[in-house]
Amino acid sequence: MNGSYRPRGFGGFSVFPPVIKNLLIINAVVFFCQIILNEVMIGGMPGRYILNKWFALNPIGDMFNFQIWQLITYQFMHGGFGHILFNMFALWMFGMEIENLWGSKKFTYYYLTCGVVAGIFQLYLPQLFGSSSAAYTIGASGAIYGVLISFGMLFPERPIYLYFLFPIRAKYLIGFLIILEILLVNSAGSNVARLAHIGGALTGFIFIMLDKSITSPVKTILMGKRSFSSRSSFTNPFKNLGKNFKKGNDNIQDAKYHDINDGNDDQISQEDIDKILDKISMSGYQNLTEKEKKILFEASKKMN
Secondary structure, three states: OOOOOOOOOOOOHHHOOHHHHHHHHHHHHHHHHHHHHOOOEEOOEEHHHHHHHHHOEOOOOOOOOOOOOHHHHHHHOOOOHHHHHHHHHHHHHHHHHHHHHHOHHHHHHHHHHHHHHHHHHHHHOHHHHOOOOOOOEOOOHHHHHHHHHHHHHHOOOOEEEEOOOEEEEHHHHHHHHHHHHHHOOOOOOOOOOHHHHHHHHHHHHHHHHHOOOOOOHHHHHHOOOOOOOOOOOOOOOOOOHHHHOOOOOOOOOOOOOOOOOOOOHHHOOHHHHHHHHHHHHHHOHHHOOHHHHHHHHHHHHHHO
16 A cells, blocks of 8 residues: 555445445436336336336225335335435435444334335325325335434434535434424425325334434433433544444444554555445444454544
8 A cells, every 4th residue: 555545436435335325226226217117108008107006105095006015115216306316315425324333234124114104104194184195105205314313313413514515413404304394294285295204204213212222312311311422523424434433332442543553554455444344334333353443543544
């Protein structure tokens, strides 16, 4: 090595945790298929009609074609470029750190659960608000709101730069978005599945409150326990990689930098870093060895 570490590609696409990376790819591929099928006729019917009939979330009733798998498949379909762009940007921005913190298995279960319950909300609750819409539902927004609430609960003091200019703490911005969904839940003529957004956020909140392995400042306050100090220095997904993966656990100690530079600097390779990041993605930062922690922090220090 030449004494500096730089991720490969656009900020190092290889450092994306596997579930986030796969979700971005799958959603992009499905959206491309939707575009293609918009121009194709199948059995005398537009291809998009077939796609929506079998894979979008159809209302329950004799006139519709609801299938149980639609609670999963609707999460990977979108209604336009702006729709998928916002959802995937939010997934990347807020989801990366959550997956790195929890590990890929728990994040996958969390993400899909929020999306499924969001779909159930959209199926059964509209009639409570005087709406009996016959429209199908598509989009990852319900699961995305679950990701938003998890980020807001785990990192409430983290600054989020609105329009990349104005810093707003996560607890205020995400709290505002969820309150807005509640206030607009019965907005006339809206084609936004606000009940799905609320369902996803509520599911995420309950999941975090019931999971004893998740420590959160908001959770400790609501449960009346001792205040938890959260790390909130992360502002860029590609800086301070070591701190990005730190888990709030009193039994985990920061790796010290001072003893990494013992003449072994040339032994740290790109492959070593990639292996460590893959290990964090699969099993969490807490399962790294002391040597791996030191290598990761050294690489992070050089980047800065």
